[in-house]
Amino acid sequence: MKIFKHITIVSILGLGLFSCEKDFLEVKNVDTGVTIEDLYTRYSQIQGVLWEAYSYLPDGLGMLWRDAATDIAEATTENNKAQSFNLGIWNQFYNLDDAWGNNFRGIAQVNKFLKNKDKVTLEEIKANSTAKDSTAYFKALNNMAVMEGEAYFLKAFFYFELVKRYGGVPIIDEDMDYYNESTWKNIPRSSLNECMAYIVSLCDKATGIIPVNVRSTYSWYEDGRATYGAAKTLRAKALLYAASPLYKAGGSTTTWADAARAANVVIGLKQYNLNAGYAALFGADNSNLKEIIFKRRYGSINWLEKDQYPVAFAGTSGNSLAPTQNFVDEFEVVADNGGNISSQPFDWSNPTHAADPYTNRDSRFEATIVFNGSAFASTTVETFIGGGSGLPKLNASKTGYYLKKWVNDGIDLVNGTTANHTWIYFRYADVLLMYAEAMLNAYGPDADPEGYGMTATEAFNMVRKRAGVEQLPAGRLNQERIEKERMVELAFEDQRFWDVHRWQKGVEYFNKPVTRIEITRNGSDFNYSVKELENRVFLNKMHWYPIPQDEISKTGWAQNPDW
């Protein structure tokens, strides 16, 4: 009896232990996450989907190193990404410009937005509107409409980033479903021409939706979002690239005339002006200037200065980009004869030039480059041998120059102060030079058969006038001058690399040594000696990036020629 008593007590205890919870292994009783459905049906969530798509736009300030893979600059540190390009050791297995994955993720995000945006319900906003105040509801309604245009613009931007590197890439028009393999497996690469046409069509879709003066139409439209002008500028740029020699060789059918027409559309908007000063375009208060068409804000930061400041300043990391001597040589020497401005190319064999190489140069020189003797943060920079920022000091510039453009010299690295930085994707001077190049190649330097109102030379001279250098007389404009002007005007704006590629002049400009200046001080005098810095490697196949080998293994595509 006692035994049975024990047994029952113990069994009850035992059963009790095990019958406590219905499903012991279900731990997620309170679901804290946002479901996928919520993501697309709630207005507040779906806006975030588009903001996330913006984050795939290129990190301009973070990619300044790409200009060190061109003839205009040299990276100071050995392990800078640019070095792999300059040594010619990059290839389909090893490419530090990781744009393939990043941009396709952006495209995927935009596709998801476009597919799901119609699921959003604004009912809640509608319900909360009062009879007198329905602004919130209409704002949401209009915002959803405009966001579709923004999405097309972003997708065009991502495709442009891909095509200018790789040539033809797969066109993914609709969102792909992982669980439905036919939507994403075995997609072929489209041709270069098809891709460029696709980019243009996306821009057109964008401009079909975004109002011409969107910030006037909608007062709530935040500054920094895509605009009509931005979409038209992207379109013009894409067409200019498509008309360029490299793309023509790749099968593009776009003509220079098409490019000129597109550039003219932007000019015709009359929404943009050249800023009076060049230097101000890259300073802390640049974000509202009318020359800027599309930009990226960085907020208040100082990491750029940490990298770029001359090494005489405490707190630098030494990861600077040093403009080369051959780049400095491109800035013209300016003479001002009572309002009559004349300029000539710099020449070392000219004793006046050689004695004082840094005076009376193109105003853009001082705004772009820190040189020996220039004023920087209330001190004078010394890049001569043994100087405060010169060799052989650890991490000193190897060329004798430091970067000035984008760099804010009011920052105190020791105390860690910061300043606003805004990167420029498109600006009006670029549009004018695009127009000039397209018009020149389509109709010649001084012709305007379509009646756009400006010849190539006239547009060209607008940029030069702002820079304070001599305006070109009629008949003198040629492709070489366009190339030099773009090099000087748009240095360190992620243009040089792509310009040289599209002109198919990589071997001519990049496959040769870059030079530096060696300055020795003699009392209060300086002796200048131009020396070779390092040899660079550029092979013809490098005009197009190779498709990453990983991708080739998974898709079986043919690789770009000669890779």
Added chain:
Amino acid sequence: MLALAFSSSALNAQENIPEAGTGILGLEMGDSTSVTEIVDLGLITGDKYRFTGAYYTISGEELSKVMAGNLLNTLYGLIPGLTVVSGSGEPGYDNPTLYSRGISSWNFSGNNLLIFLDGFRVNLSFLASLSAAEIESVTYLKDAVSLAMYGIEGGSGVLSVKTKRGLGAGKTKISVNGRLGRQSIIELPTVLNAYDYTRFYNQACENDGLAPRYPNPGLYLNGGDATHPDVNWYNEVLKDESNINNLNMLFNGGTETSKYFVFMDYTGFSGFYKDAGAEGKGFGSNAEYNKFNLRGNVDINLTKSLTVSSEIVGSIEDKNTPAGFTAGDLFDTLMVLPSAAFSVRNPDQSWGNSTVYAFNPVQLLRTNGIWNSHTRGLQTNFKFEQKLDIIAPGLALTGGLSFSNQYVGFTRTYFTGLSYELLKDDTDQPILDTLGNYTYTEIGSISDGIDNGVSTSWNRQIYQLGLTYNNNFGLHSFSAALLANRMAYTYYNLVYAIRNQGVSLYGNYAYNKRYIASLTLGYTGSADFEKGSRYGLFPAIGFGWIASDEAFLANIEALNFLKVRATYGLTGNTNANSRFLFEQKAESNSGWLFTAQNSYFGGRREGAIPNNDFTWEKKSTVNIGIDAELFEILSVNLDLFSEKRTHILEDAGASVPGYTGFRLQQLNSGEVKNKGIELVAGINKQNGNFGYHIKGLFSFARNKITQKAETAQPYDRLYEQGYRIDQFRGLVFDGFYQESDFDANGFLLPGVVASSFATVRPGDLKFVDQTGDNIINEYDYMPIDYSELPEITGGLKLGFNFKGLDAGMFLQAVTNRTVSLPFAYTHPFVNNSTITAFSENPWTPATASTATSPRLTTQVNLNNNQETDFYMRNGSFVKLRYVEIGYSFNIRKIEQMRIYLSANNLFTWDKIDDLEAENLSTGYPLSKTFSIGLNVKF
């Protein structure tokens, strides 16, 4: 309690427990007088002769041979198949990492051994706070038959610890143990003195084309002077010896029906920081560890058929460390702080410092306050067993529950103070002011404060219920257990609890005590997985044959016992870091700045595409073993195993192209194969007053990754697949660049291999060009030697006893191990680092043929910074883990008194100059210990 030799048990020093059959948790059952060995299988126990699986047991007494503040640090080399990799030597923060049969997964689950304490799971850190004197045995379970019942978590082995039980012998036995130890550091790296530092620094400047930084290195000779210091920072902060003490008491007694074991232990263990309290007791602290633990084990026979037992264990650990730095920071800095950097105190007695280093170890040790960490751990268990012989003979109902937890809190009182940099000019002379006094820059600020909080905590609740059955029908013997198990586990910052539950069946059939078959079935599930896929079946079968009982072998005199066994089965592993991968939710991600105010607009996106087949890692193991005893004294145990682990979680994407933009959750697609051997052979003889034992241990395990998703590589040798986990890789050293490799302008001659990492100069490392393109880049990396986890561990145990004298020693050897010398140790001067003995013989044109390190330079040299076999070494070592001599005698009322002397880690032989092979002298150093102890039994 000395081990007695038994004919079939010589290897595993076991208590002579008169039990039989499969039981739960070592409870005493019945009163059979047959002498049967019991093997502890964690959740259950079983008869040793009929167990077909692979396991190894050591007694708690063996653990007491090593005096360590952390119980886990007594395990080195003692258990074949269990690799114990040392952590740091810092008191209180010195947990090692345990690996079972090498490693077979690159995830956390690869070293996630289950720890059982008296039949219930606890965390490894709880085990660290126990004392060897309360441990009865430690059993390591290795193969499928022993692990399958642990189901979804058993794949990485089980370590089952049993503590001592009361003997119930009527009179209470009391044992008191006291032990005093002195520790000293095994080996510290040699940092060059100030004179050599300045001389070599000048040489580096010359190599870089810079002016020499120290115009007069001679000023630093003979200890330097007031403004040209020569400081041996290791000596300033560390002392030679520290103390470790231990005192414990155990009470063992009770009656036949109620037995108890009570245990109390105190351990104090201090570190090597010197004069920490010199500026004031509250301002600095040596590393200190004080631990107090308490145990009460009770076994009661409530009735003739109902037995209950209970364990209550608590421990309190108090750890003090200086608040000014962590041990890691300190020892990292000591390896890089130059002897000539600054004086400990300036001429004006203020603390010295420099803006470049901003770290004065002596100041930080003595004046920055104390970090105190307080850990409380508790395990309370309750078990019962109710015999149900009236229903069926041999049937019993068992069950139990356990609550265990640890809580770690901290209090930090901190102070910061000022230090001063003595200003010097370009000629390395102090800058004087107009009055001729030294000038200084002030560094730091003055502040004080106190903060406290929780560091971590964990909590486990375990419930068990089951049936056991043991019965014989003539020559047929059955032994079985059916167990249901449920566990809930949470820890600090874990949002969703970890929960497992399941049912395991263990059945063993023996015919004539000679032919054995066993079957284990584990059916367990975990909350980590999707509903419907939570449970898995883990079967294992085993066969055994006691061949020595066969007629054809019974006549062989030499062969006393021969058992052959083979097992095959499946186990699983979950990953605490990767749970719920079958879900997809929306998540936040990068956004964009808009508006003139730079407002951040946060981004949202879909989470990664879920792993619809998310499941646990699976392992199948084949194990073949032989247990033999020869010539009455020689015992041999051999285990051969082959494992294959599949469904290893890894970053996927093998077939998903980048243009899809898909982001995938980890998939269960990795595979690793692992094979090895464990061999133990020993002689154990006791002849009246004299006895001796010799035991050799050997274990080997080698793994190979057979399936891993990787990005495309141009050469097969660059893939991880096909090589061992964590295989070392690097460039192969091919001599230094010599002056003859360069032309007059300093450019490399054509044909000489160039480096893609840096512009090389004479004296830099030259590497073998594997790809034939005459440029060294990442594609010239080769797999080199082994990985850091040793493939082979061996041990040799020797001992003898004569009348009251006993002596023993244990030597551990480890090989097939590669290590990489610490970066700071091998790369002088760059980033203001110092120079160590590694670079004593650098390349110069004069020493070109005999140099042992590259040319000195003050610039970052990415070529010389690459992973290369030049900086790797053979990590094999032999360590004398313990050597002990003791003498036992009795005096009047005292039943036995034993006095003993022992030394741990007395000698190390390794293949690395100047660094200690186990930890490479990084972090808080490992130490050797001398101790003297007294044990009194009443």
